Structures are given as C-alpha cells and as structure tokens.
Amino acid sequence: MTIDSSMVTMYWRPGCPYCMRLRWGLRRQGVDFGEVNIWEVPEGAALVRSLAGGNETVPTVLIGDVSMVNPSARQVIAEIRAQNPESAPRASGTRGRRHLPWRKGTA
Secondary structure (H helix, E strand, C coil), rough: CCCCCEEEEEEEECCCCHHHHHHHHHCCCCCCCCCEEEEHHHHHHHHHHHHCCCCEEEEEEECCCCEEEECCCCHHHHHHHHHHHHHCCCCCCCCCCCCCCCCCCCC
C-alpha cells in the first residue's frame, strides 16, 4: 500500500549516494514521498541545518513531526508504521538478498 506523500518528505542533494540508496529502498517498498533538493530550495537547506546541528546532512527525512537524519529505508518504514499502522508498507520478503536493478536475472 502506498503512503501519502504529504506525510513523508526526503531532503536530498544531487550526487549523494546515501540519498540514492534511501530513495531506491523507499520506492522498492512502495513508499510515496515528497522530495526537496536542498541545493535548489534554500528553505529546505535551512530546515536541514536546523535539524542536523548546523550541517546540511542528507538524506534528512520528515515523517509528520518526526525528523530523521541519514536514516535507512527500514528506519523510515518503522516510523511510518508507528505513526500510521494501517497504511504502512509491508516487507517484500527479500530480506538478506541483494537485488541490483542492473543485474536482473542474477541472485
């Protein structure tokens, strides 16, 4: 089930491998989320600095009123479940297996 994107916002910047990994993990689990590029939105960068001790640490995620600095997809989903258990995504059953989109057909 998809989560309302108004509930989850990811603050990111281009070239950030942690942002790419989180984006991929959330999409894989069916989480719909808003995105704010802190290099294009000064207010987003200011918010991230206020949440990350003055640093522009990304990804930073807001879920309702809860902020998370550099979380894993698993941590984000756990918080979504805590706030709204009825609409949270369920695990895909691929725990412990690495699926790389550019290596389809291999395990």
